[in-house]
């Protein structure tokens with residue numbers, strides 16, 4: 001099928017062999033040269049996790065400028081779920097770019113935008129009538145969800161959670177919990193943002209068993225005694241926290257938060273920017289907690305690598321905003337919409353949601369085995385193709401970010417890209433493309449095993 005898609009023979013699409021292959025040290029000389037140019041041209045405020053410059057990519061492999069083929073366990077932070085340069089996405093992009101690249105949906109609309117919204121309305125949790133709007137990024141999606149929530153409720157306050165991440169704009173940076181690197185030096189922050197503890201089982205002071213109950217009590221206490229439930233427009237929560245360390249909330253916690261919100265006229269915004277589009281083995285992670293959020297934010301994996309985000313919500317809430325209160329020049333760009341339609345077709349047509357579950361079935365036991373071998377590897381967790389472990393001291397608990405950095409460096413040196421996360425900088429996370437081959441996945445996990453063993457030797 002792939003061969004019949006126009007553009008499938010273009011370099012950088014499906015012709016890249018799905019295997020790990022090193023021909024120089026990583027980073028190689030060409031990457032190092034480019035890194036020197038980067039340092040002169042780009043400020044350090046824009047970070048670089050791995051100083052390896054990519055020349056092309058396909059499926060689950062990144063090919064660098066020195067000719068090394070690296071296994072991609074990051075998907076550009078959960079973006080290239082359908083594979084990098086997926087032929088169907090590349091073809092849809094080329095076709096749309098040749099027809100028109102932009103009109104601005106607010107000036108003269110086009111069908112692709114409407115169709116992406118129709119699909120979001122159909123795929124997101126909740127059987128009720130919905131509407132969607134499109135933006136350029138996850139942060140913009142969260143910003144707009146809060147705008148809608150405030151307009152619909154007439155209330156000012158927003159409640160978020162410890163370890164949460166929602167973006168880097170003023171409002172979303174304020175919603176984000178972690179100070180460094182996201183907030184340091186960038187205050188004053190936006191007003192009317194309140195933070196409740198997250199039900200983080202591994203690190204809950206009273207222990208995992210009491211986590212859901214105690215965290216829920218703390219949440220209710222904050223909302224009722226410090227904020228005023230009738231002042232809260234919305235609660236914004238990631239159904240599995242991403243940058244905060246793939247924290248899977250204690251079972252039952254989110255369900256009770258959702259019920260509390262429903263009982264007090266507070267809107268529940270599920271930030272599914274990282275968890276969405278099949279990543280966790282369901283279309284959206286809210287489903288695991290049996291939650292139907294009032295508003296859902298999406299981005300990342302929606303468009304096969306092109307920048308696109310969305311806000312989807314109950315029709316009556318989305319319709320509460322006055323005409324022209326929402327928008328932006330580029331929001332829902334036609335090329336990004338074409339990519340999204342191709343990516344969603346792929347997720348549906350190739351059952352990539354099922355593939356995400358399969359990746360979890362293969363990789364989570366490997367992480368558990370790693371944790372059994374080493375007390376420094378703790379709390380294997382996550383769902384589907386969104387998996388993590390904490391690297392800790394031999395006490396099994398104290399975060400060890402230096403150990404994580406060492407493991408990540410060793411993985412990269414052997415040609416495997418893994419990502420970090422976590423409030424304490426000690427979470428190793430895996431976000432492979434959902435199309436990754438099982439051999440490639442196994443090879444990457446073998447490299448990880450060896451990297452951990454070497455770092456601890």
Ligand code: PLZ
Nearest residue numbers: 137138139165166167242271273274299
């Ligand atoms: N909400 C849940 O995970 C983006 C951030 C990378 P944007 N996460 C990756 C970084 O260091 O900047 C994210 C997310 C959740 C919102 C966002 C923001 O999405 O597309 O990066 O704006």
